[in-house]
Amino acid sequence: MKNAYGIKKISLRVNEKELLVYTTLAEKAVGYRKLLADHGLVVYLQADGTTIELFGPGSVYPEYLFSGSDSVVSYRVSDIETTVSELERTGAKTLSPIQRGTSGYRFCHLAINGKAVFGVFENV
Structure with a gap:
């Protein structure tokens, strides 16, 4: 049975060389399914439902997204309002x-x- 919750999206900011390496890995080595390739953004889907987003040169994203790192993980949750409230209470800041x-x-x-x-x- 597939795990429905947990880390289900990985977003990476990459340069041209890194984009070539990651797309080669995704397509030729591990066989991920390409969902989108548009303006520097390439998105893949793993068999377990995890999405890999590669933000290459020319891609558009919010300024805050990669402010602390070139990678961002996202977690699938069952109730986004409750989760965000609980995380804010523990010290996380909503961006x-x-x-x-x-x-x-x-x-x-x-x-x-x-x-x-x-x-x-949260999937709706």
Whole structure:
């Protein structure tokens, strides 16, 4: 049975050389399914449902997304409002309001000590 919750999205900011390496790895070595390639953004889907986003040159993303690192992990949760409230109570800072994505999910990005950015999302 597939694990429905936990780390289900990995976002990486990459340069041209890194983008070539990661796309070669994803397509030729491990056989991920390409979902999107548009304006420097390439998105892959793993068999377990985990999404890999490669933000290459020319891609667009919120300024805060890679402010502390070139990688951001996002966790799938069952109740995004409750999760965000609990995380804020423990000291996480909300970087974006809960938003609706184009593919039927809701998401929010948070940070710990203003540095480590991570995301939470809920499929709807």
